[in-house]
Amino acid sequence: MYKIRQIGLVAAANFRRWRRNPQIVLAFALGFVVCFLLSDKVLVFAREHDTIVQVLEPFIWTFGDANSILVISLLLLLLFADMPSLGNEVPLFLIRINRKIWLLGQILYLVLATMGFMCFILFSTCVLAGTKAYTANLWSDTAAILGYSSIGEKIAIPAFVKVLELSFPYSCTLHIFGLMAGYSVLMASLILYLNLWKGNGGMIGGVIFSGFGFLMNPEVIAGILRLSQEQKKTANIIFGWISPLNHATYYMHNFGYDNLPKLWVSYIFFGAGCLLLFGLSIWKIKNYSFDFTGTQK
Secondary structure: OHHHHHHHHHHHHHHHHOOOOOOHHHHHHHHHHHHHHOOOOOOOHHHOOOOOOEEOOOHHHHOOHHHHHHHHHHHOOOOOOOOOOOOHHHHHHHHHHOOHHHHHHHHHHHEEEHHHHHHHHHHHHHHHHHOOOOOOOOOOOOHHHHHHHHHHOOOOOOOHHHHHOOOOOHHHHHHHHHHHHHHHHHHHHHHHHHHHHOOOOOHHHHHHHHHHHHHHHHHHHHHOOOOHHHHHHHHHHHHHHHHHHHHHHOOOOOOOOOOOOOOOHHHHHHHHHHHHHHHHHHHOOOOOOOOOOOOOO
């Protein structure tokens, strides 16, 4: 119990660094701006056609898309670029507790901060939905128009028929949130490990991780390699299994009639990846050379 308290104190010390921290303020401000820019297409469409939306639909149609998840996840580089945090309190922590406990506190902070940021993104899209939104667990007329016509595709809103027919807004939101969080925690854990392994390698690793997800997008590959429609379907299945970003995309899953991974497979994929990277970080911290270059006033 005492060790759990120590882990919590380390995580709390990291959160105290958020006060008046321009890096953190910038990350959340950019997150809100990105939510506004990405969800604006849905809201403008609803206003132009005089329809209302379910309060969670801006989040669903915005972050059901791989490119939107990629953009939001890149903001985590602002939150975790300097992980593990080496603030003024760290020497004291290392005297009173061992390295493993200290790193577990860093990992707890990483997970909680990521979940908090994802909650902020969800809340922002709900706020942007405005007063012309309802809370019932039913798809809106806006969603029906976008899903059952070609309009959604024309304005690049991923309102897929299989999502509308096989789920409801609240359950769909829960899965999209869970997949986004899994992808984001995996990326953050990679940044942590690479920073422990080689200085500031986490920033470079995060960018490469995101670039890999973008390149493994079937649409991107099809455009580069000029694949036929049949080849594109095969690529869609292959990259749906190997790309973390595709695992984080809700519609890129098996809903009963294709060969894409099921939702529970993606949750295991993210969970196993995070545990592996956390384990490697705990192993690496044993020989990590702390470098305290000065103190902050």
